[in-house]
Amino acid sequence: MRRLLHRAAAASLALALAIPALADDDKAKHESRIVVTGRARAETPPDFASVEIGIEAKGATPAAALDGASNVVRALIALSAGFGVGESDIGTTTVTLTQGTREVRQPDGSITEKPDGYRAANSLRVRLADMGKLGELMRKALDAGANRIEGVAFGLKDPNAAEATVQVAAMKDAMAQAGRLAETAGVKLGPPLSIQTTPQGGGMPMAMAAAPMRSKRSGVPVPLAAGTIETSAEVSASFAILP
DSSP, rough: OOHHHHHHHHHHHHHHHHHHHHHHHHHHHHOEEEEEEEEEEEEEESSSSEEEEEEEEEEESSSHHHHHHHHHHHHHHHHHTTTTTOOOGGEEEEEEEEEEEEEOTTTTEEEEEHHHHHHEEEEEEEEOOOOGGHHHHHHHHHHHOOEEEEEEEEEOOOOHHHHHHHHHHHHHHHHHHHHHHHHTTOEEEEEEEEEEOOOOOOOEEEEOOOEEEEOOOOOOOOOOOOOOEEEEEEEEEEEEOOO
C-alpha cells in the first residue's frame, strides 16, 4: 500500500511540474509576435471655401451705429445669394456694439479719453462651393460696404472619407512592414492580433488672415490659392508568428 501511495505522490508531483512548463510554452508562443506602426498621408484638393466678411460702422448713437452695420450685412447676404450660396451656408459670427473714444490732450500736457460716438461690428461667414468665384465675391463685398476680412479657409465636405482612405493605406503599410520583417527573420507571419489607430487629423490651409479693407474702388478679384489639405494616419498593429 505504501508503494502505491509513493507512486501516486510521484506522479502528482511530475504532473504539477509539467503544467507550469506547458503554461510557459503557451505564454512564449502567445508573446511571439511582430509589432509595427504603419503610416500614410495624402494631399487632397479642397472642395469648398469659406470667408468671413465684416463691417465696422460708426454712429452718433448706438442705434445709428448698429443700423449702419446691419444695412451692410443685409447687402452682403443678398450678394452671397447672387453667387448661388444657400441660406445654410451663410451664418453670423460676430455682432458687437461699443462706445467709441478719442484721445484729448489737456493744457497740462496729459492725455485723457473722451466719448466719441459708438462703433458696431457685424461679420458673416460665407461658405462657397464654387471656389473660383471666391475672389470675385470678396471684391464685390467692398462695393456692398464691407471693410474687413476676418479670414479665408478651405476645407473638405467629407473629411471622414479622406481619413478612412489614409487609414487603409496605413494598415497596408503596417502589413507590408510586418511581412518584410518576418521574411528577413525566417519566420512565418500570422494574422493580426491587435490593431490600433492614432488620430492625426488634417490641415485646413488659411489663405488670408484678418485684415482691413478700406478701399472701395472697383478692381480685379482678390487672388487666392486653395492649395491642398493634408490628411495623415498611423496604425499600430501586432501580428502573430506562426510555428
